[in-house]
Amino acid sequence: MTTRDQQSSVVEPLSPVREDRPRRAGALALTAVVACQLMVAVDGNIVNIALPRIRSGLDFSPGGLAWVFSAYSLAFGGLLLLGGRTSDLLGRRRTLTWGLLAVVAASLLGGLAPNAGTLIAARALQGAGFAFAAPAALSLLAVTFAEGPERHRALGVFSTVAGLGITLGLILGGLLTALSWRLVFFVNVPIGLAAVLLALRHLPETPRHPGRPDVLGALTSTAGTGAVVYGLIHASAAGWGSTATVTALLLGAALLAAFLLGQARAARPLVPLTLFARRDRSGAYAVFLLLFAAMGGTYFLLSLYVQDGLGLSPLTAGPAFLPLALAQFAAARSAPGLIPRHGARPLIATGAALLLADSLWLATTGPHTGYWGGLFGPLLLLGAGLGLAFVPLNTTILAGLAPAETGAASGLLQAVQQLGLSLGVAVLATVHGRAVHGAAHPARADLAHGLATAVTAAAAFSGLAVLIGLFVITRSQKGN
Template sequence: MQLMMVLDGTVASLALARIQDDLGLSDAGRNWVITSYALTYGGLMLLGGRLGDALGRKRVFIGGVALFTIASLVCGLAFNEATLVAARALQGVGAAIASPTALALVATTFAPGPVRNQAIAIFAAMTGIGSVTGLIVGGALTQLSWRWIFLINVPIGLVILIFAIAALAETSTERLKLDVPGAILATLGCTAVVFGFTEGPEMGWDSPLVLAGLIGGLALLGAFLAVERRAENPLLPFSLFRNRDRVATFIAIALVGMVMFSLAPFVALFVQDILGYSPLRAGLAFVPFAFGLGAAAFVASKLAVRVPPRWLVGVGTLITFVGLLYGSTLDGSATYVGNLFMLVVGVGFGVGLAVVPLPLCAIAGVGPHEIGPLAAIAQVAQVLFGPVGLAIVGAMATSRTLSEGGVSGPAADMTASQLDALSQGYTFALLGCAIFAALATVTALFVRFTPAQVAQAQAAEKAAQQV
């Protein structure tokens, strides 16, 4: 399941150009293919974890995988923008239900000690394997048809369901009052804000619908905060945010999430629409990013207990900023060896330095009972703010393209001058990503956790997995 979720997130970016050409999506519709999944996934993830505790993790896991599989089938058979976006949102709901219970099921299925440690290591390795193989397999499948990147989930999902029903044991349940209003308000609020930013360039920023989305979204998020203050079992306990260093950590996590989520689609579109790469070649071109990230993550895991985390995060996001700033100067004459290779590796390395210390800072200096909620909130901050970042840089890209005489729509139908305008829009989006990276660099300076606190968090995290 973990491999399938990672693959699905990776390959969707590679397929955007083909999907836009085939279904005739607008630029806003193209962005919704990515954001609709992440909004429901991030917005409902905390609630999904509570469902497992309240209804039984096996039952909830099977339900989430079944919904994800059915939604994948609908995605693969989609015939227009509305069908695809709605099915992607349902995929996100399925992932939000299944994903939070998966690691907990590993812990309850395998006995403590070497066996469970090996199982957890295999589970964690799926993220790295999926990010690399997803680029290659996803590129190859998209080469045949973009529909296969979704249809491939159907047989995988059926196999997961068969083994889950046969092999997993049901867990005990707890009597919990679920914070359904909070989950709905958070998801709808972020969706409305994303709608405003996504549709603004094409509908006009003074459009009543765009203004309603932006203002209404902020109002819904305000209502979410009010509900959380009174909720009996809130998704977002405010007591966890009393530490200023932790607040700075969550802001940095959100900003890095915005960079990572926004970067992949526009680089994938640039190399396919502007440089003429096939989906498979585009996927292979991204592989060095995963290796750069992995190398930096290895280095950061060793240095995190010796070097103040603000310097690791600050250096990592600064490297990312410089790489993206350079990327924003590229045009249709760029070559892979001369321009893109070092950019892809360098940005991957920068991101890798940042993503290891930040989750540890999120749980630094807290008791064992607070590790789970804080780690979950950190994950939600990264996932849920990603679509907001994509909406902002997407608005920047579309506005720049239109201002340069370009048009919204499939690149295959554009003239040379319109393609040049499209290229400027894509690279302007990278400038937006660079700004997020710069803000993350500044925010990192306010994270004052010590290496000793990070080492303690690292040990507490390992101990929590073995309980």
């Protein structure tokens, strides 16, 4: 054996250990992050299938039922800015675990809720817990995986899990609701505790950064968005000329204007204005808002229509959304490989165009339209569009950020998503309520007309997203 061979026999067994260690650490970190994201995705949709049973079980009004969804989205969206900055200041693993523990407590409260008010409060607390956990998880992903193909692959897994979680939530919601709607809340307890243990075991703590979060800004933004969405929901029952509607909308607009002025002057703002210095990032935030508005409103109405309009039981209503999950899974798996070849902009615009086509197809819904002829195709388009657009949107927003900015950027990203969901539900529920003339128990023909009318608003959201994707987002990002 030569001297070179002797050196190789000593060195070679050690090299794989040193190379595999960071790979294993990255895989475990990604597992912890996607476990949190899976919980967020499941929890955001598991309640949708249970809405009719919740409505009858706790005697919700038609307008009040929307608050089961909107209370969660408002707390989540409004506090995500504070949650993202808090993860930068106090450490991301700590913020993640405390946020998930708050979700566990809120889920117990929701499962035991004796009345509508308690349930809405529990949903708001769930949203608040996730507002701190979710941006911490996403920012951990951003600082763990290098910008480029490695991050594209990680975000592909992240987006795939998010897509599967949406439909898993609907399917699981159907199975649990068949037994009791309260189980859709109790199921979060073991999942949340398992996610906490996984994070404590496999995620390292990140360095803290000195400073105080802008609590006043968080409260102002949450109150402002809450007032606007309340005004939109109230308009569906009382009309746009109602004193309460007008007051809520004006108050919300004033609070949001005060929030923006305060951010420009704050020493440590929740939303650093430097995040909007890049035109591509600003455009990606706007597209996310519009696509989530289209998706959220469509999801809300379809969750009710497949049961009240098509007569599906909760047990079968969840699997009815499986085509959406499969299409999103396939598109999200393909997107990371398409970005280096085609760039982010064409994928974003194409994804938004698929959502536009989905809404236009649903707008043809009639009283005799069945699942296979009227919903199956639109669900495929909706899933493919979301899966194709989300990965390049995420990479566009996270590209070029310093580690100290990832928490704030992640919080803003998810805040935009959740505010889009609230906006979409509020607008489409308003249009739907006016189309069915506020009937407590509309016939199938009325429900079909209401769906076909309301999704025209979703088409407007998606159409605007297409234009922004084509003319505002300009950099291709090929090869990143």
